[in-house]
Amino acid sequence: MHDFVFPRSSDTLNALSQGLIVSCQAPVESPLHEPSVIAAIAHASILNGAVGVRIDTPAHIKAVREKVTLPIIGLWKQQIPGYEVYITPQFHHAQAIAIAGADIIAIDATLRDRPDGETLQTLISRIHDELGKPVMADVDTIENALSAAAAGADILGTTLYGYTAATQHLIPPGFDLLTQIVEQLNVPAICEGGIASPQMAKQALELGAYAVVVGTAITGIDINVKAYGAVFPNSHQK
């Protein structure tokens, strides 16, 4: 386990070390996609030992902030026509989630095109300089992890492994990407995506993960019930 020296918000980043971060998100069409519900799920996660939470949208972050003092990794998923980046694609999205109360700003840190000629480098620099927040760089490949680290990312996440054109043939968790980051970079790596059991989370830590984000396996009621329903002859959800 490395000892990392963080240039900014070191208390926040140190608080995540070797801990479980719960991603509390719900499909837009779900009754769970409601600020007070997401806040309750986040609060329950913290009460049961999570060191932080990962939350989408300013409204949900604001509601969670009222219940939770531990670190919030904030993001804002926004589809922009003509662009593939969707996790906090532009600076104004980052600004909105910072204002809502996020401690760490998660962004798509691939080198795919962004609107208005913004680059990964300028986006990270503006989040640091204008918002004073650390950046979690969600990546899919070691090449993008290297460029995100060079652009100043404070932590790297394997979040996009399996979710980009370059990696769509791969199935999360990205343990191979995690290992490459741990071996090649001196930036903490968060294993996120596809962690489906405590054993898998333990494996991520053993491979050198700084922390582990678990979403669907813990908070994905809609998808999990649907998966159970698929094996029941008497299920009204097809």
Ligand SMILES: CC(=O)N[C@H](C=O)[C@@H](O)[C@H](O)[C@H](O)COP(=O)(O)O
């Ligand atoms: C690719 C993408 O958009 N991932 C999102 C990022 O915030 C979430 O939809 C995931 O639930 C999260 O990464 C946690 O992963 P998992 O739910 O597999 O534990």
